[in-house]
Amino acid sequence: MSNNWFEVVMEDNNTMEQGDIIKEVSVLEPTIELIQGKSKDIGTIEHEKVIILTQSCDLANTKTPWIHVSPVVSLSEMQRQFSHLRDNNALESIRRGNQPKFHMINECILENYESEKAIIDFRNVFTLPYSFMKQKAEEQQGRLRLQSPYKEHLSQAYARFFMRVGLPNDIPKFE
Incomplete structure (x- = not known):
């Protein structure tokens, strides 16, 4: 079995699946004042690299008008943001799945698509319209997709x- 976690989705494949990585997705981060109705300032538009979390069967049958996504953040960027992730024990804990809020994906070794290990932070999940994500996916032929398993x-x-x-109240610890 190949050591590579990814495949490249080319222009003859316009399907979206769970595990597709879409770059430069515009995400609105509204201001609190806008949410409270106290301002017309909409907030900022961030451009994120995201991974699709919605089940592939729901995407294939267009069973949902919304798609769940989460940013894909390189390991080095996460380490810049969170100093505790510079510790190998913390990284090993994430790698082993012992920190449910984080999921680590491996580096991509495909020629012309190389990237380092990355972390998906499930505390930062949001939804985007299906039609918007379909358009972004179609614009990005040659995008990465996680392979099974x-x-x-x-x-x-x-x-x-x-x-x-x-x-x-949990069951007391055995000592």
Whole structure:
């Protein structure tokens, strides 16, 4: 089996799937004043590299008008933002899936598509219109897509993050 986690989606394949990475997606970050109705200042437009989290079967059958995505942030950028991620123990904890809020994807080794390891922060998930994402995907022929079983691994990590149940009183620790 190949050591590569990714495949390249070319122009003859206009499908979107879970695990597709779409670059330069415009995301509105509204101001609090706009949300509260106190201002007409809409906020800022950020351009993110995102990964599709919505199930492929829902995308194939257009069962949803919205697509769940999360930014894909390079490991080096995450380490700049969060100093605790400079520690190999913290990275190993993420790699092993022990920090449900984070999911690590491997580096891409495909020629002309090389990229370093990246982290997906499930605390930063948002939805975008299907039609918008379809247009962005079609504009980016030659985009990366996680291959199986890595896309299912992403899906499982996303599910684990959202299915967590915090108990008000846990069973005491055995000592």
